[in-house]
Amino acid sequence: QVQLVQSGAEVKKPGASVKVSCKVSGDTLTELSMHWVRQVPGKGPVWMGGLDPDDGETVYAPKFQGRVTLTEDTSTDTAYMELNSLTSEDTAVYYCVAIYSGSHEFDYWGQGTLVTVSS
Amino acid sequence: DIQMTQSPSSLSASVGDRVTITCRASQGISKSLAWFQQNPGKAPRSLIFAASSLQSGVPSRFSGSGSGTDFTLTISGLQPEDFATYYCQQYNTYPLTFGGGTKLEIK
Numbered sequence: 001q002v003q004l005v006q007s008g009a010e011v012k013k014p015g016a017s018v019k020v021s022c023k024v025s026g027d028t029l030t031e032l033s034m035h036w037v038r039q040v041p042g043k044g045p046v047w048m049g050g051l052d053p054d055d056g057e058t059v060y061a062p063k064f065q066g067r068v069t070l071t072e073d074t075s076t077d078t079a080y081m082e083l084n085s086l087t088s089e090d091t092a093v094y095y096c097v098a099i100y101s102g103s104h105e106f107d108y109w110g111q112g113t114l115v116t117v118s119s
Numbered sequence: 120d121i122q123m124t125q126s127p128s129s130l131s132a133s134v135g136d137r138v139t140i141t142c143r144a145s146q147g148i149s150k151s152l153a154w155f156q157q158n159p160g161k162a163p164r165s166l167i168f169a170a171s172s173l174q175s176g177v178p179s180r181f182s183g184s185g186s187g188t189d190f191t192l193t194i195s196g197l198q199p200e201d202f203a204t205y206y207c208q209q210y211n212t213y214p215l216t217f218g219g220g221t222k223l224e225i226k
Contacts (some may be wrong), residue, residue: 004147045155045163048217061214064226095162104210105153107125112162 002026004027004110012114017084024062024077032096033099035106036070038092045095047079051098053119086117120207121145125218131226138199140221142190142207151211154183154192158203166205167192199225 005019007070020070024032049070058070070083079096098109122145134140142152150170155163165174165185170190180195202225207218211218 011204044220045208045217048215050215052213059213103168104151104209106155106165106208107174109162109164 002098002100002108003073004098004108005095006096006110006113009114009116011118012086014087014117014119015110016086016117017082018075018083018086018090019080020094020096020115022079022081022099022110024079029072029074029079031101032037032108033101034070034072034098035096035097036068036081037097039095039112048094050097052098053101063106083115086115088117091115091117120214121148121164121216123207123216123218124159125205125207127221128223129217131224132197134197134199135226137193137195138197138223140192140205140207140223141184141215142192144188144209144217146189147187148209148211150186151209152183152185153208153210154181155206156201156203157206160192165207170191171218194223197223 003025005023007056010018033051033053036048037045039045048064052059057079067084071080093112093114095112098108100107124143126141152170154167164179171183178222182193184191204220204222206220
């Protein structure tokens with residue numbers, strides 16, 4: 001069974017950057033297309049970007065384009081999401097979500113990482 | 120972007136009831152629709168994909184239907200652990216988008 005374990009909560013100042021990690025166990029990162037979703041407490045999830053399972057290209061939501069970078073280290077089966085120029089509106093729980101090879105739907109979710117942006 | 124509209128936004132029901140949640144897409148998405156369940160403070164859990172296919176381990180009291188623009192999630196015989204918030208999500212077109220959620224509460 002695939003498990004996604006994310007890094008711990010972060011507190012950042014406005015203007016700073018944050019990098020959240022997502023470690024895969026139970027399979028290898030190369031068998032998955034990793035995506036990132038964030039959720040402001042009390043609101044619905046919002047997709048940020050991820051690896052297109054059809055062509056392997058990284059796709060970003062227009063809302064975050066230019067401010068978010070998704071990377072992977074296949075040697076450690078770890079995916080990363082880095083978000084720059086943080087404001088208080090970026091305070092949210094960030095989830096990594098995996099699509100298994102051969103499918104297009106979200107199959108596995110990480111436990112979430114709370115990022116708080118506050119001066 | 121494809122807008123996903125869920126209704127109702129909240130719903131009260133009793134254990135044993137049958138409930139239906141609706142999700143409408145602003146344009147056709149074939150059957151590229153998923154449903155998720157979320158409890159407070161927890162990550163969403165994948166319930167249904169391809170509009171009507173149950174994820175592994177999901178009880179058979181959950182069912183989904185629809186295609187194109189109109190979809191439904193039905194829970195037959197509500198159990199105490201089913202009282203949660205439910206979201207639909209389309210994965211037909213980027214950017215991927217979610218519905219606003221339906222909070223299912225105990226009556």
